Amino acid sequence: MIDLLQYGFMQNAVIAALLSSIACGIIGTYVVVKKIGFISGGIAHASFGGIGLGYYLGINPLLGLIPFSLASALGIGWLSTKARVSEDTAIGAFWATGMALGVLFIGLTPGYAPNLFSYLFGNILTVPGSDLLMILGLDLFIVLVVGLWYNELLALCFDEEYARVSGVRTTALYLLLLCLIALTVVILVRVVGIVMVIALLTIPAAIARRFSRNLRSMMIIASLLCALFTLSGLWISWVLDVASGASIIMVAAASFLAVHLGSMVKAGGRRG
Numbered sequence: 001m002i003d004l005l006q007y008g009f010m011q012n013a014v015i016a017a018l019l020s021s022i023a024c025g026i027i028g029t030y031v032v033v034k035k036i037g038f039i040s041g042g043i044a045h046a047s048f049g050g051i052g053l054g055y056y057l058g059i060n061p062l063l064g065l066i067p068f069s070l071a072s073a074l075g076i077g078w079l080s081t082k083a084r085v086s087e088d089t090a091i092g093a094f095w096a097t098g099m100a101l102g103v104l105f106i107g108l109t110p111g112y113a114p115n116l117f118s119y120l121f122g123n124i125l126t127v128p129g130s131d132l133l134m135i136l137g138l139d140l141f142i143v144l145v146v147g148l149w150y151n152e153l154l155a156l157c158f159d160e161e162y163a164r165v166s167g168v169r170t171t172a173l174y175l176l177l178l179c180l181i182a183l184t185v186v187i188l189v190r191v192v193g194i195v196m197v198i199a200l201l202t203i204p205a206a207i208a209r210r211f212s213r214n215l216r217s218m219m220i221i222a223s224l225l226c227a228l229f230t231l232s233g234l235w236i237s238w239v240l241d242v243a244s245g246a247s248i249i250m251v252a253a254a255s256f257l258a259v260h261l262g263s264m265v266k267a268g269g270r271r272g
Contacts (some may be wrong), residue, residue: 009125013244016127017230019135020191023142025223027184028205029215030177033157039076039178041198042091044185046072046098048194051119052105061119062134062186069182072098077175122193122245124234131190138183145180153177154215191230192245203252204229207259229255 005011031040050068054061072094079090106114118126146153155163156173164170181201188197208221233248240247 009127010238012127012129012132013124013234014231015132016124016135016191017234018227019132019139020187021223021226021230022139023184023187024200024226025204025208025221026142026146026219027180028201028226029208029219029222030153030157031181031201032205032209033215033218034177036181037198037202039087039091040181040185040201042076042095043069043073043178043182044189044194044197046076046094047182047185047189048119049098049101049105051116051189051194052102052109055114056105056109060130062131062189065186065189066183068098069185070179073178073182074175077178081171081174118193119189120193120195121243122189122191122196122248124191124230124244124248125237127190135187135190138187142180142183145176149173149176157215192248196245196249199249199252200226200229203256207256210259210263225255 005014031037047065047069049072050065051061052064053068054064057064076087076090076094079085079093080087106116117123152163152168152173155166155168156170156177160170163173184201185194185197188200192200204225205218205222207225208218212218212221229252230248233251234244236242236251237244237247
């Protein structure tokens with residue numbers, strides 16, 4: 001792996017892996033504890049419309065992805081909390097609409113249809129330096145927001161009713177959490193793609209939950225695990241010449257399975 005760092009694109013890939021792990025570990029922890037993985041998947045797929053919009057306007061697709069992801073997060077949150085629409089219905093509506101808009105915008109874009117493989121399934125090897133600066137900026141914003149509202153988010157995730165009685169504006173805080181998920185989706189799109197982003201948001205945090213006693217330690221462990229999975233998947237994709245996004249997810253999935261099988265064997269041994 002060290003020999004590969006002589007290449008500029010590989011250096012960018014490693015930096016992207018480490019930067020994305022920060023947001024993934026922090027926000028993934030909230031996703032797992034709050035049990036909103038399905039919402040995260042809905043936001044991710046709805047954001048495809050932003051990629052299509054970016055291509056149509058001739059700008060960096062990630063710049064189109066940010067407002068579209070935020071709008072999708074706010075829309076899903078507002079419909080499920082204020083408009084008396086069931087959560088799964090709101091997710092399904094935005095999921096399908098966002099994907100459809102992305103296809104329409106790409107179809108309306110003059111010239112040849114762009115190659116969307118890296119956005120759908122991820123290709124961390126193609127991350128340019130400009131995207132690294134964007135990911136760093138989003139990381140800093142996420143860390144700042146979580147630091148400012150850590151206790152309120154903690155209450156929201158573990159006892160929403162108590163938080164509401166204590167004077168916390170739970171609806172606004174929930175919408176803020178969905179927006180943070182949307183920004184994390186933007187970061188992870190270049191790493192594992194829209195299709196598989198939900199896996200990287202949930203698997204590291206789910207494993208970390210088994211080895212942590214509080215939310216802070218869970219975030220740290222999840223971030224470290226995410227970094228391990230992305231770097232390992234990156235190395236495997238280089239050695240075997242396979243898709244980087246899929247390699248990262250397979251490493252994460254194999255680790256998840258190994259941890260839980262190990263726990264089952266350990267529990268069975270105690271009962272025996």
